[in-house]
Amino acid sequence: MQFFKNLKIKQKLVTCFILLAVVTGVVGVFGIYTMNTINTQSESMYYNNLVPSQKLASIHAAIEDIRANQLLAVYERNPGTLQTRLDAISAAVESDNALLKEYEATIRDDENRTMYTNLTESLVSYRELRNANLELVKAQKYDEAQAGLDKVTQARQTVDADLEALIAYNTTQAEGVLTQNTADFKTQSTMMIIFIVVGIGLAVGLGLMVANMISKPLRRMVDSAEEIANGNLDVNVTIDSRDEVGELGQAFIKMTDHINEIMTNIDSAAEQVADGSKQIADSSMSLSQGATEQAASIEQLTASIEEISAQTRLNADNANEANELAESTRENAIKGNNEMKRMLESMEEINESSANISKIIKVIDEIAFQTNILALNAAVEAARARQHGKGFAVVAEEVRNLAARSADAAKETTRMIEGSIKKVDDGTKIATTTAVALNKIVDDVAKVSGIVGNIASASNEQAIGISQINQGIMQVSEVVQMNSATSEESASASEELSSQAELLREQAARFSLKKSSRFAYRSTEETAPESRGVRREPANNPVSKPTRIALSDNEFGKY
Numbered sequence: 001m002q003f004f005k006n007l008k009i010k011q012k013l014v015t016c017f018i019l020l021a022v023v024t025g026v027v028g029v030f031g032i033y034t035m036n037t038i039n040t041q042s043e044s045m046y047y048n049n050l051v052p053s054q055k056l057a058s059i060h061a062a063i064e065d066i067r068a069n070q071l072l073a074v075y076e077r078n079p080g081t082l083q084t085r086l087d088a089i090s091a092a093v094e095s096d097n098a099l100l101k102e103y104e105a106t107i108r109d110d111e112n113r114t115m116y117t118n119l120t121e122s123l124v125s126y127r128e129l130r131n132a133n134l135e136l137v138k139a140q141k142y143d144e145a146q147a148g149l150d151k152v153t154q155a156r157q158t159v160d161a162d163l164e165a166l167i168a169y170n171t172t173q174a175e176g177v178l179t180q181n182t183a184d185f186k187t188q189s190t191m192m193i194i195f196i197v198v199g200i201g202l203a204v205g206l207g208l209m210v211a212n213m214i215s216k217p218l219r220r221m222v223d224s225a226e227e228i229a230n231g232n233l234d235v236n237v238t239i240d241s242r243d244e245v246g247e248l249g250q251a252f253i254k255m256t257d258h259i260n261e262i263m264t265n266i267d268s269a270a271e272q273v274a275d276g277s278k279q280i281a282d283s284s285m286s287l288s289q290g291a292t293e294q295a296a297s298i299e300q301l302t303a304s305i306e307e308i309s310a311q312t313r314l315n316a317d318n319a320n321e322a323n324e325l326a327e328s329t330r331e332n333a334i335k336g337n338n339e340m341k342r343m344l345e346s347m348e349e350i351n352e353s354s355a356n357i358s359k360i361i362k363v364i365d366e367i368a369f370q371t372n373i374l375a376l377n378a379a380v381e382a383a384r385a386r387q388h389g390k391g392f393a394v395v396a397e398e399v400r401n402l403a404a405r406s407a408d409a410a411k412e413t414t415r416m417i418e419g420s421i422k423k424v425d426d427g428t429k430i431a432t433t434t435a436v437a438l439n440k441i442v443d444d445v446a447k448v449s450g451i452v453g454n455i456a457s458a459s460n461e462q463a464i465g466i467s468q469i470n471q472g473i474m475q476v477s478e479v480v481q482m483n484s485a486t487s488e489e490s491a492s493a494s495e496e497l498s499s500q501a502e503l504l505r506e507q508a509a510r511f512s513l514k515k516s517s518r519f520a521y522r523s524t525e526e527t528a529p530e531s532r533g534v535r536r537e538p539a540n541n542p543v544s545k546p547t548r549i550a551l552s553d554n555e556f557g558k559y
Contacts, residue, residue: 004099014486015090016203016206016210019202020202020206022201023198023202024199026523027192027196029220030188030192030195031192033188034184034189036074037183037184037188038185038188038335041177041180041184043176046131048231051104051106052107052166052170052175053167054100054104055103055179056166056167057167058095058099059096059099059103059163060160060167062092062093062095062099063092063126063159063160063163064086065089066089066092066093066096067153068087069085069088069089069092070089070130070133070137070152071084071149072085073136074133074145074146074149075146076080077140077142081302082119085140087360093127095242096123102121103116104116112166112170113408114171115165115166118165119162119166119550122155122158122159122161123159125158126152126155126158126159127157129148129152129155130155130156131151132148132150133145133148133152136482145537151194174478217249218250220238220249220292224252224256225252228256263323266504267505268502270502270504270505271501271505272499273497273501273504274498274502277494277498277501278494278498279497280490280491280494280497281389281491281495281498282489283509284487284488284494287483288484288491290485291480291484291487292485294480294481295477295481295484298313298476299477301381301473302470302473302474304377305378305469305473306314306464306470308378308464308466309463309467309470311370312371312466313463315367315371315463316456316460316462317507318363318367318381318459319455319456319458319459319495320369321455322357322456323456324451325356325360327449328353329350329353329357329449332349350420350441351421354420355421357417358412358414358417358418361410361413361417362410364406364409364410365406365407365411368403368404368406369403371399371400371402371462372400372404373401373402375397375403376400378392378395378396378399378469379396379397379400382396391468392469392473395468395469398461398465399462399465399466402458402459402461402462405458406455409451409454409455412451416448417444417448418443420441420444425438505548
């Protein structure tokens with residue numbers, strides 16, 4: 001049975017039709033054989049029994065015709081009609097002889113031949129008496145002929161008895177053949193009915209078996225397909241045949257497993273995409289908020305840097321003026337050295353110049369102090385800006401160095417001016433040392449001129465550096481604004497992605513998956529853990545607001 005189940009549908013159908021053809025052929029051959037047998041027996045009955053019986057009946061009729069014409073010839077006693085009667089008797093005798101020969105040709109057994117021999121002997125006796133009686137009629141011896149009719153009648157009756165015996169024999173033979181045909185018909189009909197019933201049973205059995213082999217698996221697959229159409233992927237189809245239906249079932253099972261695996265992966269991926277998109281949206285919103293606050297802080301820092309730049313330019317202008325004053329002081333000292341006569345006046349001018357220089361130095365000292373404070377503030381802001389403030393930190397350090405140098409120079413200049421004033425006071429008492437003091441003043445003024453020149457150069461460089469810092473901060477501001485816009489776009493895209501992922505999860509939730517397939521996506525999660533979601537640290541950690549630089553009007557006025 002399993003071998004038959006594993007046959008292809010074409011082979012099954014061909015096998016069934018071959019078996020049906022064989023059964024039909026057997027029934028047909030047996031029916032033809034039965035009909036041929038009955039036909040042969042019927043022909044035998046017809047030619048061996050019915051035809052001889054007809055011939056015997058014809059012989060009997062001819063004898064009766066002869067008897068009638070003979071009686072008419074005897075009792076009419078009419079010479080005019082006698083010849084007609086004799087001709088009729090002669091024709092009947094000829095027919096009788098022909099029929100006897102034909103009957104003799106149909107004899108097939110000894111009993112029939114014996115009875116036929118008795119008939120011919122009876123006919124010989126009958127014909128002799130009949131011919132003798134007819135001779136009396138021809139001689140117009142009607143009374144003798146009439147008297148001899150009894151013997152003729154007795155002889156004819158003997159012939160009739162022999163004919164009846166032959167007819168009865170042929171009838172009995174025909175009845176035997178009929179009985180045999182009936183028995184054969186019943187036997188053959190029974191056999192044909194058996195063959196037909198067996199053929200019908202075999203056809204119905206094979207048909208039902210093949211139909212069940214085809215329809216039941218297809219019915220199971222149709223039911224499973226309806227379950228899948230209703231969203232239930234947890235279906236199992238068992239088909240143990242290897243025919244086309246079995247191959248279709250195996251393909252259906254593979255298709256179901258693949259759909260189940262795909263829907264499981266889609267469900268897991270949709271869940272991860274939804275979680276990841278939510279995390280990205282939260283992180284993007286936090287980043288956008290931080291970038292917005294950072295942009296505001298940078299704008300304030302830019303305003304502060306612009307104020308510092310303006311004050312630095314003012315410092316540079318003051319340093320240039322101090323340089324010019326130092327140069328003028330040096331020229332005055334040279335003139336005082338050449339004009340000893342005007343020493344006192346020169347001393348007074350030097351004293352006044354020294355006082356002015358002392359004031360300027362104090363201003364420079366204050367500028368250096370305020371520049372140092374600004375450099376410290378710039379360093380703090382550079383530390384907060386991290387990577388973007390690296391260059392700004394370098395410039396701030398250089399500004400601090402320049403401020404320190406300016407302070408040192410101011411202190412040195414103050415010390416030297418105080419020494420010059422003391423020497424000028426002493427010069428009023430000691431004229432001899434005036435020239436030496438003036439020479440020393442010239443040297444000191446030259447040094448002051450150099451220091452003031454350095455201060456002017458440093459102030460100019462500081463102005464350039466602050467301008468560069470301002471440009472860098474503007475670039476950082478642009479980057480922060482771009483980051484803020486990008487973060488907002490990312491948050492919007494993440495929210496849209498989260499919505500789509502949630503819709504995908506709702507669609508996937510309509511399917512009932514196999515329990516064994518719910519963990520099919522685990523291997524992917526384990527091999528790529530970093531792709532399971534976006535880190536939440538940026539979203540969970542609050543963004544620290546940068547400290548704003550707030551300078552009062554008085555602090556700005558110091559510059």
